[in-house]
Amino acid sequence: MSKAILEMKGINKSFGSVSVLENVDFSLKEGEVHALVGGNGAGKSTLMKIMTGVYSLDSGEVFINGGKKNIQNTKDAKENGIAMIFQELSLVPTMSIAENIFLGEELTRNGFRDVAAMKKKSKEILNELGIFINPELKVNQLSVGMSQMIEIAKAISKNAKILILDEPTASLSDSETVQLFRIIKQLKENGVSMVYISHRMNEILSISDSVTILRDGKKVITDKIENMDLDKIISHLVGGETSQRKFEWVEREYDADGDLILKVDNLKINEKIQNISFGLTKGEILGIAGLMGSGRTEILETLFGIRRKLGGTVELMGKVVNIKNSEDAIKSGFALIPEDRRRQGLVLGHSVKSNAILPYLRKLLVGRTHLISEKASNELAKNDIKKLNIKTDSIHKKINLLSGGNQQKVVIAKWLNMNPKVMMLDEPTAGVDIGAKTEIIEIIRNFADEGKGVILVSSELTELLSVCDRIITMFDGKITASILRKNINSEEELQNAVQRN
Amino acid sequence: MQSKEISKSKLFFGSIEWNKYMVYIVFVIMFALFSIVLGDKGFLTQNNLINVLRQTAMISIMAVAGTFVIASGQIDLTVGAVAAMSAMIVSLVLQKTDSIFLALVCGLTLGISSGLINGILVTKFRIPPFLATMGMMSVIRGSAMWITNTAAVPIKNMTFNKVFGIGNIGGLPVLILWTILFYIVGVIIFNKTIFGRHTLAVGGNEVSAGYSGIKIDKIKIIVFLMSGVFAAFAGILYAGRMQAGRFSFGEGDEMSVIAAVVLGGTSMSGGTGSVVGALVGSILMGVINNALILAGLSSAQQTIVRGVIIVVAVVLSNLSQKQKR
Structure with missing residues (x-):
């Protein structure tokens, strides 16, 4: 496939005496959806926070488009085209879609807000993603799913090349999930690369191109999704076959009558x-x-x-x-x-x-x-x-x-x-x-x-x-x-x- | 080996919640500074220091209940007005009947009723506490003015004045003894009782407290009741100290109480708090006031400097909270 847009090499991070990431490598190719899987505490959110500049790394290197970068804070991440779509949405609910998309970077004419231009531009951005909605609607009138898509649109409008989606379908209905997946595919065609974090294996298998599995702060495996199936992912996650058995039903002894x-x-x-x-x-x-x-x-x-x-x-x-x-x-x-x-x-x-x-x-x-x-x-x-x-x-x-x-x-x-x-x-x-x-x-x-x-x-x-x-x-x-x-x-x-x- | 030691000590300092202790640090620094600069103007004399404690007694006592109020995520702006109204009621009852007992009962009843009304407005009528108590503040302060048409009411009962204001026991002013008593009670209730833990839980996460079987409305009403009663008692002390009741007692005290509580490490958003911190916060403000007077600043200048110091102290404690992980 194409070249790596983002590479993280030998990442180490510890909090106090607790080591959270140990020598983790992560590579994201241009235009791919890369699933990041791991239990809570496996280190996936820490890795993403390092990528987005929320945490600083203890040691290791980050390359973007082949060039070594030092991402110190969220602003650096933004300038390098990295955006995270949060589980808790970061839109202002009482403002319109267009206002939210341009929040902080409002278009102006003669020193005043150029409402018409922002509306027009928002519409273009949304249409390009296949979202047809009136950009003057307030965000609090939208469903959770739609708000999330607006958030993605907002990131794209700021030229984000790398999107991190953290459990994006957690609060979506099935039809919204379908729509989100359509948008993800559209973004892929536009050359946007995505890291997809989820606990839902079926989604990962259906939407992503490759997968990286973390366990206890270490990388277990990175592979193409074609080479994976549910059982394989679960066994890498758990790190053995034994604990799976508890997921099987055993008839319990109790007096049903x-x-x-x-x-x-x-x-x-x-x-x-x-x-x-x-x-x-x-x-x-x-x-x-x-x-x-x-x-x-x-x-x-x-x-x-x-x-x-x-x-x-x-x-x-x-x-x-x-x-x-x-x-x-x-x-x-x-x-x-x-x-x-x-x-x-x-x-x-x-x-x-x-x-x-x-x-x-x-x-x-x-x-x-x-x-x-x-x-x-x-x-x-x-x-x-x-x-x-x-x-x-x-x-x-x-x-x-x-x-x-x-x-x-x-x-x-x-x-x-x-x-x-x-x-x-x-x-x-x-x-x-x-x-x-x-x-x-x-x-x-x-x-x-x-x-x-x-x-x-x-x-x-x-x-x-x-x-x-x-x-x-x-x-x-x-x-x-x-x-x-x-x-x-x-x-x-x-x-x-x-x-x- | 050595590096291990260092990382250990780093960890130790990192784990201290600085905002909790900031007030003590600021206090020590301020006190040292004033001792050096104003030593020759009598700052360090026993008389002066005791005087400071006496002057801050009312704020300190209201700050005990204020810690509960703010730790539970509420706010009470009525305390200054309740103190004034309570002082008026006490002095009027003493004037008419000369019964200290009756005067106390009437004064504290005012505290109970205003606290109860605040609590009901906030819990049953769902009015935000800032608005509910702001309205009540006006009602109570207005009543205190109206009851004697703004005239002061002198108190002739010297027993009352001595016990609740100007007396000394074993060389210590009664006001300081009352303060100590209220703090012992407050610290125990806050740290050691179920109600104290429930107060913090309600302030920390109301929804979760509800799911844990805590009666949120009951806790809030008790907190406001406590605030009312403590404020009414502060009013009694005002009356004893000034040997009179006056509608203007405690003007602006609500703000001083909030400042003392927040300086003391209680979060404005609730969930954390320290009663002892509030005492230090309150005395710190008293010390600053006193120092500004000794330094010969005009009252206009004092007001400005006091404001600046409060802002700086809160900024410092916020900064210490924001260490990057």
């Missing part, structure tokens, strides 16, 4: 989500499958008291419980590992310890006083770290410095401490690397083995199939089926059940 730990009867959440009835047996792991917006998250939030139920009854261990807020839910024995761990699960600016003990404070008091025991708190946090294998230098480390998987384990630890009867997990492995994923699944299984109940919501059907004993499917606010795992033969079967009314 045993006592119900939870019984939900005719639950009504709103006009759309109603007539929700299901039971949960002791020791059972129940999955809820459904598309986004089918009502799966709402059920968990209602059981946890974050939403008010409009009708129906909830029985826990045979007793009707009336839950008005999350405090009631916790007291009754519910725990919820929420969907968005950074926003809902954690206080990011606080330490591992503060987060882990937050719901448990009442049980950490000294004697009969109202004072929290420092010793008991530290012990609890240390114990959590050991029990769940949370990787952190100390319990006092700020939690936003941990990898996604370890953050999620802290969220789970915080609820395990409460000794709940029913644990509800909403997308617990989203943005979590495969190693931590395996551990989290193991934690869920162990919890259920104690004779407690688990409700698991996930968009990843393979995950539901590997963990659950029974799966409820939802469509448009209604339960459409309840199927025992052993009666499901393939992912296609479940996919079918989810897609149908």
Whole structure:
């Protein structure tokens, strides 16, 4: 193929005593889509941050178009045509598309903003990418997918030659993903090179030309995508065949006809989500499958008291419980590992310890006083770290410095401490690397083995199939089926059940 | 071996949260500077230093509650007005009944009610705290002017004046003793109780606190209640010290309290905070005021220099936060 537009050679980077990248090489050819794959903490985001000048490298060299460059800050990166499309969008929502595209570099005539010219130019840029939209629309009126495409257009308008796409499809619908892929192909034809970071292997296999896999800060392999398939990528990621096995379903021992730990009867959440009835047996792991917006998250939030139920009854261990807020839910024995761990699960600016003990404070008091025991708190946090294998230098480390998987384990630890009867997990492995994923699944299984109940919501059907004993499917606010795992033969079967009314 | 040592010490310094300690460093530097420059003008005399502490007592006490308010991500602009109104109520009740107990009850009730109203406006009516308390500030300050038509009310009860203002115990002014008491209580509540941790969690991430079973509205209301009560008590101390009630007490105190709390290392956006830091922040401002007076600056010049120093101190603590990784 063509020559390398960007080359990184022997990159080393460490934070304090922790080495994050070790002698990593990365080469991006002109006009290619190069997937960068690795678990959280594998170093891919650090590598990209070095490329975009957010971090400085400890040693190593960066070449752009064959010339050695020293990228010190984000401005240097921009001048060299490198742009990153962030997961969190960096557009100003209250301004128009055209205003956003030209933000900071407004066109002027006689010293005033030249609105007409900017509108015309924006339209040209967008049309070239195959996006046909009125550039006067405000960004907050656009879907997430469209905003992301505008962001790409903005980068292109600033002559970006190298685009870094970080999990670009994470919040896109299927049709938006198709559109994004069309744009990526268009950009490729225009000679733009792209680094594509994603956890979704199917996308990587379908869109990229080559792939680089990182593990524990080291490059494992770079190869053309033709030479790769899902199994190969996963085995490089995990670094062995052994841990894969935990992803396979093993029939668990529990009494399927045993006592119900939870019984939900005719639950009504709103006009759309109603007539929700299901039971949960002791020791059972129940999955809820459904598309986004089918009502799966709402059920968990209602059981946890974050939403008010409009009708129906909830029985826990045979007793009707009336839950008005999350405090009631916790007291009754519910725990919820929420969907968005950074926003809902954690206080990011606080330490591992503060987060882990937050719901448990009442049980950490000294004697009969109202004072929290420092010793008991530290012990609890240390114990959590050991029990769940949370990787952190100390319990006092700020939690936003941990990898996604370890953050999620802290969220789970915080609820395990409460000794709940029913644990509800909403997308617990989203943005979590495969190693931590395996551990989290193991934690869920162990919890259920104690004779407690688990409700698991996930968009990843393979995950539901590997963990659950029974799966409820939802469509448009209604339960459409309840199927025992052993009666499901393939992912296609479940996919079918989810897609149908 | 040696390089390992160096990297270790580097790591140690890197891991210190400078903004947390900035106030102590600035304090030491300022104090040393004033001692050298103004030593001959009596800056270092015991009298002068005790005087500074006495003058800052009210701000210091309000800053205890202010730390909770700001750490929980809120803001309370009513404290100065509450102090004035409380001083008016206390002096009027003393004038009419001469009952210290009744006066205290009435003064503190004002603090409770205004805190409760602030809390309800913010939590139940969802008014941003800046606006809610700005409105309430005006209502309360106006009431303090209206109640006696801006006339001052002298307090003749010397027991009250001594206990809450001008007295000494063991050579220490009661104002300083009250300050110490409030700080001990504040530090314990902030660092050692569930409420303290919950306050920080609400300020750090309200959504996550809610998902952890914390009653966010309850925490916010208690924080505003606390702020109201502490401000009312500061008003009682104002009354005792001046042996009168006057509507103009505590004018601008809300800003001094915010400055003291933020100088002390509490983040304006909530989630972190230090009660002791607020005390040092408050005394630091007192020391600066005092030094400017000793240096013979006019009140106009004092106002300017005070502003510059606050800005510089906050800039310094921000700079120290922004080390590149």
